[in-house]
Amino acid sequence: xxxxxxxxxxxxWDGNMAAAQALRQADVDIVAAYPITPSTPxxxxxxKFLADGYVDGDFIMVESEHSAMxxxxxxxxxxxxAATATSxxxxxxxxxxxxxASGMRLPIVLxxxxxxxxxxxNVNGDHSDMYLGxxxxxxxxxxxxxxxxxxxxxxxxxxxxxLRVRLPVMVHQDGFLCSHTAQNVRPLQDExxxxxxxxxxxxxxxxxxxxxxxxxxxxxxxxxxxxKARQHHDLMNSVPVIxxxxxxxxxxxxxxxxxxxxxxxxxxxxxxxxxxxxxxSARVAADRMREQGIKxxxxxxxxxxxxxxxxxxxxLGDVKAIAAMDRSAPGGTFGMLFxxxxxxxxxxxxxxxxxxxxxxxxxxxxxxxxxxxxxxxxDECAKAGEAKYPLQQFxxxxxxxxxxx
Amino acid sequence: MARDMKHIDVEEIKDLxxxxxxxxxxxxxxxxxxxxxxEVPMEExxxxxxxxxxxxxxxxxxxxxxxxxxxxIDCQFCWVFCPDISILSRDKKMIGVIYEHCKGCGICVEVxxxxxxxxxxxxxxMDNEEALKQWPQKEEKKKD
Amino acid sequence: xLEIRWHSRAGQGAVTGAKGLADVVANxxxxxxxxxxxxxxxxxxxxxxxxxxxxxxxLNHEKFMRPDYVLVIDPGLxxxxxxxxxxxxxxxxxxxxxxxxxxxxxxxxxxEGKEVYVVDCMQISxxxxxxxxxNTPMLGALMKVSGMFDLEYFQNAMRKVLSKFPQKIIDANMxxxxxxxxxxx
Numbered sequence: 001x002x003x004x005x006x007x008x009x010x011x012x013w014d015g016n017m018a019a020a021q022a023l024r025q026a027d028v029d030i031v032a033a034y035p036i037t038p039s040t041p042x043x044x045x046x047x048k049f050l051a052d053g054y055v056d057g058d059f060i061m062v063e064s065e066h067s068a069m070x071x072x073x074x075x076x077x078x079x080x081x082a083a084t085a086t087s088x089x090x091x092x093x094x095x096x097x098x099x100x101a102s103g104m105r106l107p108i109v110l111x112x113x114x115x116x117x118x119x120x121x122n123v124n125g126d127h128s129d130m131y132l133g134x135x136x137x138x139x140x141x142x143x144x145x146x147x148x149x150x151x152x153x154x155x156x157x158x159x160x161x162x163l164r165v166r167l168p169v170m171v172h173q174d175g176f177l178c179s180h181t182a183q184n185v186r187p188l189q190d191e192x193x194x195x196x197x198x199x200x201x202x203x204x205x206x207x208x209x210x211x212x213x214x215x216x217x218x219x220x221x222x223x224x225x226x227x228k229a230r231q232h233h234d235l236m237n238s239v240p241v242i243x244x245x246x247x248x249x250x251x252x253x254x255x256x257x258x259x260x261x262x263x264x265x266x267x268x269x270x271x272x273x274x275x276x277x278x279x280x281s282a283r284v285a286a287d288r289m290r291e292q293g294i295k296x297x298x299x300x301x302x303x304x305x306x307x308x309x310x311x312x313x314x315x316l317g318d319v320k321a322i323a324a325m326d327r328s329a330p331g332g333t334f335g336m337l338f339x340x341x342x343x344x345x346x347x348x349x350x351x352x353x354x355x356x357x358x359x360x361x362x363x364x365x366x367x368x369x370x371x372x373x374x375x376x377x378x379d380e381c382a383k384a385g386e387a388k389y390p391l392q393q394f395x396x397x398x399x400x401x402x403x404x405x
Numbered sequence: 406m407a408r409d410m411k412h413i414d415v416e417e418i419k420d421l422x423x424x425x426x427x428x429x430x431x432x433x434x435x436x437x438x439x440x441x442x443x444e445v446p447m448e449e450x451x452x453x454x455x456x457x458x459x460x461x462x463x464x465x466x467x468x469x470x471x472x473x474x475x476x477x478i479d480c481q482f483c484w485v486f487c488p489d490i491s492i493l494s495r496d497k498k499m500i501g502v503i504y505e506h507c508k509g510c511g512i513c514v515e516v517x518x519x520x521x522x523x524x525x526x527x528x529x530x531m532d533n534e535e536a537l538k539q540w541p542q543k544e545e546k547k548k549d
Numbered sequence: 550x551l552e553i554r555w556h557s558r559a560g561q562g563a564v565t566g567a568k569g570l571a572d573v574v575a576n577x578x579x580x581x582x583x584x585x586x587x588x589x590x591x592x593x594x595x596x597x598x599x600x601x602x603x604x605x606x607x608l609n610h611e612k613f614m615r616p617d618y619v620l621v622i623d624p625g626l627x628x629x630x631x632x633x634x635x636x637x638x639x640x641x642x643x644x645x646x647x648x649x650x651x652x653x654x655x656x657x658x659x660x661e662g663k664e665v666y667v668v669d670c671m672q673i674s675x676x677x678x679x680x681x682x683x684n685t686p687m688l689g690a691l692m693k694v695s696g697m698f699d700l701e702y703f704q705n706a707m708r709k710v711l712s713k714f715p716q717k718i719i720d721a722n723m724x725x726x727x728x729x730x731x732x733x734x
Binding site for chain 3: 008010011012014123174176177178180181182183184277278280281283284365366367368369
């Protein structure tokens with residue numbers, strides 16, 4: 001039996017410690033991991049908790065991230081709770097197996113500490129890895145600070161393991177800006193967290209030898225399409241379960257989560273849509289804008305997949321100008337947020353000005369001043385009723401201004 | 406709702422819609438739990454429709470392996486190598502070929518170590534009695 | 550919001566110091582942030598660590614900071630690092646050195662006219678802890694200069710933060726904090 005860890009009402013944890021504590025309290029049976037900056041401390045902390053007797057589980061040190069996720073797939077199919085952590089290149093190496101995990105409907109939890117993808121080699125935070133894996137059939141939850149990284153990691157188990165869902169879940173946090181930034185975190189005590197997460201419910205467990213089962217089967221044009229349809233259907237229909245879990249968590253902790261995050265949107269004329277720690281920095285910038293008479297708001301995705309199509313349009317309301325801020329090299333097109341938000345707005349018959357800002361790549365500092373500049377540009381567009389700036393701009397970049405369209 | 410894939414008719418499977426599939430494409434071996442499966446003979450196991458036992462490849466065959474009990478030394482090579490588990494063996498004694506599952510690949514003949522071989526391929530239409538009559542003699546060792 | 554920037558060498562404990570300070574401050578009900586710039590930091594490389602303290606939740610995640618306090622825990626960095634970067638008019642400097650304040654300012658003229666405090670954290674940590682880990686003495690000096698907490702309260706709080714260490718090390722750190730508190734000028 002695992003030892004209980006006495007926690008303070010307020011702990012000062014960085015995002016990595018917060019995620020590691022959530023894995024410990026969730027009684028993860030198997031963590032198969034290959035460490036990579038900046039997510040290393042998550043699995044390092046978990047293995048220390050294990051060695052010190054604070055968790056009953058097993059830590060499998062594997063030879064690559066591909067194997068780390070493969071180990072989780074095997075453990076989950078065998079019928080136990082499995083989780084791991086990764087970043088950047090490690091995430092990229094894991095991608096093949098991410099699709100296996102979701103296709104096999106295994107409720108693995110992956111804590112992703114977002115980091116840039118090489119080349120050039122860079123250990124700092126941006127959202128390239130998140131964008132790489134967003135279509136892998138996983139539920140994607142996004143945190144903006146260590147408290148949320150902790151909360152969402154606990155909730156990820158409940159959501160993914162629900163028998164109506166049975167899908168793997170990623171919890172994203174910003175590399176360094178969240179993962180290595182210590183802030184106030186109010187944890188649940190061990191027994192509260194355990195009660196909330198609950199026992200793992202094995203489904204078609206491979207270790208049930210009286211009921212042999214084959215996982216990871218081959219289907220061709222005969223059945224592949226139907227299985228993918230079923231998977232998409234269940235991912236799309238995970239929304240009510242996600243909401244239920246958010247509601248129960250609020251009841252226990254008072255902390256409120258929703259599919260889409262909104263700040264001062266009720267009367268907003270202009271809005272920044274971003275992900276990660278930038279969401280909170282944008283709140284600071286929005287408050288300063290409001291002091292100057294610009295009605296600024298912030299919108300973000302708490303749940304990036306399943307995509308909250310209706311809720312995002314509703315959240316943006318009747319704002320006149322929107323900045324879709326993508327922290328990932330767009331690779332020859334607009335950023336993901338720009339594309340997805342624009343499509344959702346157009347489908348719902350709304351036509352605000354939408355500008356795409358590429359920012360913060362490789363951990364480039366995103367200052368409040370920079371975000372204020374974005375709001376000022378949006379304000380000009382809102383007043384003019386048309387785009388007064390190029391549709392795609394790189395900001396915080398050295399050298400001549402880079403923009404398109 | 407997912408259908409109960411343990412108890413569905415084999416024939417019904419091809420008509421299933423996406424909404425009736427088991428999430429994750431898991432395939433079941435048995436309709437009921439089977440404790441200590443190695444002690445339960447094949448013909449007594451409660452095969453589920455998704456078990457390959459219920460799916461036969463015997464009609465793929467153009468030539469069939471015929472078994473000659475008189476020559477067999479029960480080495481079990483054919484049992485080990487058969488890709489379709491169509492060699493029937495009991496208590497390490499070779500009994501014969503399950504023709505419903507044999508697709509006629511000839512691997513059992515290839516791996517048979519006796520001289521002459523105890524398994525040989527014959528035309529599909531030939532009676533096994535007739536085949537046994539045509540069995541070749543022992544081959545002399547070739548001298549260099 | 551109170552903002553603090555640490556100048557240190559990787560391995561001297563600036564991150565631990567910043568997190569320790571955050572721990573102590575958080576216990577008083579305030580909101581804290583502690584972070585650092587790493588890069589591919591190797592032991593001995595110059596680095597910076599940061600604290601933010603506020604009465605309300607801290608939402609600002611920019612790395613950019615106009616510090617209220619600059620804490621220099623390695624004597625050499627006064628000369629090789631940009632310790633006055635993004636300073637405010639009233640930024641206070643607490644600098645590890647064996648020199649007097651006058652000698653220090655003479656040796657680094659860009660500190661002239663600024664509110665500078667000196668304390669020899671390096672010597673204090675060598676004397677008390679036995680190793681050049683100048684982070685806890687710097688916190689003692691910060692307590693004196695800022696008046697954030699009185700010595701006894703801070704020592705008690707730090708005892709909890711350091712509780713995973715052997716008693717001998719905790720005691721040595723307490724001495725280091727006390728000496729720096731009394732010796733900072």
